Amino acid sequence: MTERTFAADDHLPRVPLPTLEDSCARFLQWCAPLLTAAELATTEAAVADLLRQDGPGRTLHAALAEYDAAAGVGSWLDLFWPSRYLGRRDRIALNANFFFLFRDDTTLATSTAATQVDRAAGIISAAVDYKLSLDAEAIPAVTQRGQTLSMWQNKYLFSETRIPGEQQDSVRVPYSPEWPGPSTAKHVVVFFRGHMFRMDAIGPDGAPYSLDDLADGLRAVLKAGARSTRTDSAVGHLTTKARAEWAASRQALLAEPTNAAALNTIETALFCVCLEDFAPRDELHACDQLLHGDSANRWFDKSVSFIVFGDGQAGINVEHCGLDGTTILSFVDTLLETPAQEHAARSGAKAQGMPAVEPIDFVLDAAQRNDIAEAGADFARYAAENATQTVSFPDFGTTRAKQLGISPDAFAQLSYQLAHRRSKGITGATYESIATRQYRNGRTEAMRVVTPEMVAFVDAMQDPTVDQQGKLAAARTAAAAHVERAKQCQAGAAPEQHLWELQWIQRRRGAELGVTEPIALFDSPGWLIMRDDYLSTSSAPSINIRYFGFGSTSPRCIGVAYVLLPDRWNLYLATPTPVADQMHAFADHLRTAVADLEALLARG
Structure with missing residues (x-):
């Protein structure tokens, strides 16, 4: 029997924590080719100050080493990643999310008719098959040159949603204390012309819907969303805002029970499927639409959004906080290298009639409509400047x-x-x-x-x-x-993330550790120019x-x-x-x- 998906994760070697001396020496080597002699001298002085025996670097590094040795900590970077990704305060749409444009001749694509509905149904069926295999920990761990790789990011593939916060974002995700084990959601969110629909992908008894059933559900979405939604009611626009502003908008939405229920539906959905009402002009147009597209037709906080164009071309937009490209590649490869019918059979999909399809509606006052319209217009301008x-x-x-x-x-x-x-x-x-x-x-x-x-x-x-x-x-x-x-x-x-985490520790715990003075390294030419x-x-x-x-x-x-x-x-x-x-x-x-x-x- 293949080893369970996450079995190796706790036995993998830990990320080595470099010494402060090693990181500082490497940092100077790395930044030197970009600096003038004067800039290098200033940077060397800042490094010497950080390395002082009674200096701030020693205190911060000791705190990091203590954290690395603490029970339950998997890596000294465990707090770095949330700070880096969830701490960013600008918009994540276009700035942080990434995309892949799929080939048209993959096994999955060629196993379905080359229509939007059939391609989308095939992708949903394949993703649900992967999800159920992941739930059973039957996805083989990825190996590279005989070495097993960490699989924890796969826990962020389904039902993961980034939640905006005033100071730092958080994540709503399964396999967490708030939501133990795999996602129990059975639905996806389907977008079309700015409308959002909840569509079940898994039936009441746990069996996925057949490809034909899914296609019927998607056709119902296309019919119900035939008229484009008003710009000021497409709540997806709000996910393009800078994070603290979006957090305030979300809090205002939550005050209305209908909206709280709608947000819950979106945030717990397995993933999003964004159906576009056009075929891209060329590959560049397809790429641009996958990167940003019409924000009325996106929820950029969702970990995974599959985008299917009018001619059946498809791709994926990914929220980066819990997912890197290597994880998405192995996920996408698994989906695309198998016929849709095989995915359906493997998952136990069966004909159950058309899945439940319901519009996701929000109750919006004039101020909220204005907020949505402004966010949409602002992002359209921003995307046009890319x-x-x-x-x-x-x-x-x-x-x-x-x-x-x-x-x-x-x-x-x-x-x-x-x-x-x-x-x-x-x-x-x-x-x-x-x-x-x-x-x-x-x-x-x-x-x-x-x-x-x-x-x-x-x-x-x-x-x-x-x-x-x-x-x-x-x-x-x-x-x-x-x-x-x-x-x-x-x-x-490598030096950068080590030194950067020391900077984060000062921000998080500076007062407690007695390190409150500015640290010269982080204002030095080397640090600023190299990055x-x-x-x-x-x-x-x-x-x-x-x-x-x-x-x-x-x-x-x-x-x-x-x-x-x-x-x-x-x-x-x-x-x-x-x-x-x-x-x-x-x-x-x-x-x-x-x-x-x-x-x-x-x-x-």
Whole structure:
């Protein structure tokens, strides 16, 4: 028998807690290539102050070590993640949620008619099959290079909803003290033209509805929602607001019992299904709609929202607080690699007639209608200020990179750095997400891509006096340094999240610990410049995905989401409209950078 889904989680190795000395030394190494001599000197002084024997760093690190050793704590990062994700106060729509655009030729897709209703019914049936298998802990734990990975994030796939708070958000989720064990909900929320409907996906006796039954239910939704809802009554718009403002709006809604019941229906639903009344113009339009879309037709606080377009194309929008891309990829792969009929049979689905479909209605006063309309208009403006572009390399992938004797991810990151320098004339801070699910409660580590070797490589490529051998040597050296740093991150030997958690501890417990004075490190040039991203990069390798994407993280940042597969490489770029020209220039230079680097390695 396969080991139960969560069986290994408590036995996985713990995330190593670095020493303060190691993190400080690494931090200086990591930020140095981005700093002037004066900025580095200021940063070194701030680090020395943090490391003083009687300094604040010692007190905060001791508190973290004590927390790490406490009973019931799985990782020293257990409070970091809620602070990082639930603590953000700006809007999560477009800023934090991420998406995947599914391929149209997956086994799941081709096992149904290519219509919106049939594709949506297939996705619902597949997701319910996964949910029931997860409830039984029959989903095999994911392994990587023979190593079992943490599966705790899977508990956030169904019925998880982020709840806005004034100071920090919270999460309504199963497998919690408030809601022990798996979700007992049987319904999903279906959106169409701004209308929300509760639709049962599992029958009263626990058997899922058949594919035909689900299709009938979805057709009933399309019929009932045929006329678009009024802008000022589409409550989904509120989920786009900055978190404290949304918290106030939600409190006002809860004062009316009908609204409290409606919110409960949405928040306990297994997931959302958003039916769109149009077919995307092209892949970029599809990606943009998956990232933000019409907020009347979304509930961005829901952990999982499947979006199905009028022509049957589909994708997923994910709320990030409890779910990383690697978890969603394995979930989506399981759904998409099996025929809908097999999912239905495996889950015990049976014909039961059309499932119950009921509109989810709110009672709204004039002030609340105005709030909703303003939120919708404000988000539409915000989304319009987000410039995006897709870039595709249909003839380059991991197979070609390996033929050239280079790590595929290193090839990608070298290309990004070369294109960035050529397009903007500078080397800027670059983030890459590195998965650390081999640890208990593991999520990701923050890798900083700009090494001295990376800068030397770009310098060499841009210097007409450096010959081909010199350029080739610089590329190989930079790639090796990149791989080495990625390994350090995978091993938990990275400075940023450790130092950042010390900053969070001061915010949470500074008065209690007697650390109330500002800490120079967190205002130092190194800390501020290293973390002010020009490029924010993350990869999602799955043959079932066409594109992966997320929004930019700052006013000048380009979000670089890439799907790097054996035979192709697709990117989705996002940046604020005022710097859109820089993003388009980066994309143009990326094409030539890839060609130049491939030619250089091929000649070598």
